[in-house]
Amino acid sequence: MSMVICVRNNFAKAIMDKCYEKGCKLKLDRKRKEVKRYVILKGEKISKKGKICDCIIFMESKGAIVIGIVELKNKVVHINEIKEKLTNGSKILSNILKRCNSYHTNFEIFHIVLAKRWQSSEYRILSKEKIKVNGKKYNIILKKCGVSFFRIISSFK
Numbered sequence: 001m002s003m004v005i006c007v008r009n010n011f012a013k014a015i016m017d018k019c020y021e022k023g024c025k026l027k028l029d030r031k032r033k034e035v036k037r038y039v040i041l042k043g044e045k046i047s048k049k050g051k052i053c054d055c056i057i058f059m060e061s062k063g064a065i066v067i068g069i070v071e072l073k074n075k076v077v078h079i080n081e082i083k084e085k086l087t088n089g090s091k092i093l094s095n096i097l098k099r100c101n102s103y104h105t106n107f108e109i110f111h112i113v114l115a116k117r118w119q120s121s122e123y124r125i126l127s128k129e130k131i132k133v134n135g136k137k138y139n140i141i142l143k144k145c146g147v148s149f150f151r152i153i154s155s156f157k
Contacts (some may be wrong), residue, residue, distance in 0.1 A: 003107070004037040004060050006100035014045035019055035021072040024114055024145035026055070043085075046092050051081060053089035056096075057149060065107035066153050069093060072145065073115040077122045083129060086111045086140065090133040109133075110153060112141045 008015065019026040019040050028038065038059040043052035057068040069089040071082055093109070101107070111131045123142055130137040141152060 002037060002060060003065050003100050004039050004058050006102075007041070007058050007096060008039045010099060011039075011041055011046065011096070014041040016040050016042045016045075016055070019057060019068075019070055019072070019149075021054045022074040024072040024074050024116055026057075026068075026070055026072070026112070026114055027146065027148040028057075028059075029148050029150040043089060043092070047088070050088055051085045052092065053085045056089055056093060059149070059153075061150075061153075063106075067093065067107055067109045068112050068149055068153075069109065070112045070114070073113065074145075075116070077113075077115055077118070077126070079122065079126055079129070082113055082126065082140075083131065086113070086131045087133070090131060090138075094134065108153070109138060110141055110156070111138050112143065112149075112152060114143050114145045114147065116145050118142065118144070 041056045043054050053069050054072045055070040059066045069086055071085050126140055127142055129140055131140060143152060
């Protein structure tokens with residue numbers, strides 16, 4: 001069973017059809033031929049404990065799984081809050097992977113923050129920050145609302 005199908009089966013109550021929050025969205029390019037399967041989980045429906053990211057996206061593309069831990073900001077960007085939400089999303093993802101990665105599928109993880117507008121000081125500080133998960137450090141990708149998930153991940157491959 002693929003990881004995407006496992007996630008879909010085990011977290012059905014948290015599934016949403018788009019990654020959208022208060023006027024800010026991440027486009028998914030569902031009709032691209034490279035996208036075989038995908039599922040989007042709503043962060044608040046997976047975990048009620050503490051602050052968590054808005055969406056966790058699992059996309060099967062070109063034989064690999066691409067995972068996006070996504071925070072969407074409509075107004076004020078608080079750096080520590082964003083780091084906390086992305087870190088908590090990563091912890092939830094670790095639990096999901098323990099449950100759904102029985103075939104040790106290759107996957108890539110992207111921590112993404114979209115905002116309607118960025119103040120230069122926030123952008124500069126947050127772009128230097130890292131999210132540390134299980135000893136590995138991840139960059140935080142900062143973009144404007146409305147950008148395509150596939151475009152983001154394509155620019156890092």
